[in-house]
Amino acid sequence: MAGPQLPPQTKLVKPKTKRGKRALEKREPKLVEDTKKALLLHGGKVSQVVQDALGSINKLKQGECVRYTRRNDDARPFEAGGEARLEHFARKSDCSLFALANHSKKRPHNIVLGRFYNHQLLDMLEFGIEQHKSIAAFRAAASAVQVGNKPCMAFAGDGFTQVPELKLAKSLLIDFFRGQQVASVNLKGFKHVILVATLDRRLHLRQYAISLKRSGTKVPRVELEEMGPRLELSLRRVQAAAPDVESLAMKQPKTSKKKEKNVSTDLLEGKVARVYVPQQNLDTIALRKTKGSKRERRSSKLEEVAAAAAGVERPAKQARSS
Template identity: 45%
Template sequence: MVAAIRVPKTKRARRELLKHAPKLVETGKKTLILHGTKTSAVLNSVLSDIYHLKRDNAVKYTKKNDNIRPFESGGESSLEFFSLKTDCSLIVYGSHSKKRPNNLILGRTYDHHIYDLVEVGVENYKSMESYVYDKKLAPKLGSKPFFAFIGEHFESSELKHLKEVLLDLFRGEVVENLNLAGVDRMYVCTAISPTTVYMMHCALRLKRSGTSIPRMELVEVGPSMDLVVRRHRLPVESLKKEAMKTAEHAKKVKNVTKDPVQGRLGKVYMPDQQVGKLTLSNDIKGLKRERREAKKNKEHSKKQKVNPE
């Protein structure tokens, strides 16, 4: 039985649907964090740390979920359902098995359909709680991070794809202007091999350097881990073309300018008017008005002659 499509009946409901619809320019993306049928203690800690780093814009479900196999045909329907339910465009899914221990799947969606996927294995993991540092250095909620990708292996297909997903996952809201004081952390990703990336999270300290540019120091605050790429799925060409669509540039209108005070201004050019060569007919309204006024003046003058003061 096919469920009926519910159509919004009020303007308010239509506005809410437009907020959740895909946009040409996305400013911020929500992250959905899910647990698989079976998880390990390491993987639970990894998911908790990711949620802590994204807690201002993330949704986490702790209940175990069955029958989620994103790389198999039809196995991604549950992820798409949760993406639509929570209005999240980024997905982090953790599972643990003998064949793929400490397995982490990072995915992106477009219009709540799976766009691409990267499956990595977590090794040599250190949680945020295992690091000892001055708590004043802890990154603030909503701050913007720096990213450093070190190594020539990031030019390969697998790590290049992982780099794009990590940037989307941790960069936060897209802004045009940035205050240096609001950038207090940094993600350092080092390509150890063509399939392995060492990732660590550091706090950024700004110190005096005697110049206008401060000296920066990195203090590791965790988490840190090795990400070993196991599988990855690139987006379908048709979906990629639709997702990469950009806004069409507005056509420039000749002789039209915009002013912040007066609004839209335009110049109108008129040809020379040669009134002397135009033939005027007797049906012109202006001539009729002149005749009426002349007739009234004539009658008024006659009355004055008949009734002199």
């Protein structure tokens, strides 16, 4: 009789091919994480409003998301055991974020945004879509988001700093739309602005296309034109991360690079360093033996051997005078 099978999350996956080995190496932890991918999927029942909203998120995350269009009746993250389906797709697609769309009489036009840690559900927020206008409905849709462009994100409202649920919403939206983490950005790389305002536990999300015009000075004149999508969201259910899991997810690894002391850079000489040498005692230091002293010791050794063979006792060496 075979033993009990391990659950999927504790199985040790061994690659069978070199391609599989490279794929597993890409999923290993890194000091600088890759761009977070989003999992977009449908629940048991969806409406046209949530389908259009999910399509708008897909355009904003183009190249950084995986979308499933089939129904998933067992994907109910706020119920016990309902997160298993989401975690299965997260492991399969290697996604760190998810957006689940569903529709019911009790919660119409519903969308759930959340995050994974180690392919396990970390935290999530449930929103009701009160109004949606897609990108295609705006004139500035011709300058739609291009792959690799980073958005300029702005949050307006005191709730993002005072209300815990809205603080979580701000962190979640930043993870969703910030794209790849870089040290610096070219000004021409900013093509659109994402503005999120809050009022009475409602989020108003707008996106504007940026156009740089001539101003007669070095600083260009910036003009904004709404390009969609336009979303009006009402906050519903909230599930925050457990404190111990949250601290583990936010832990930063220590880098092995040590700080160099007494090192500076010079425009002419480049890298300049100061070396400290302790005081040395020449009487006890081990100096290098010269070639002449080695020849002298070799000749005295030969004389001793010859005298011993002849039976002549050599006089003892006199002490060196002080």
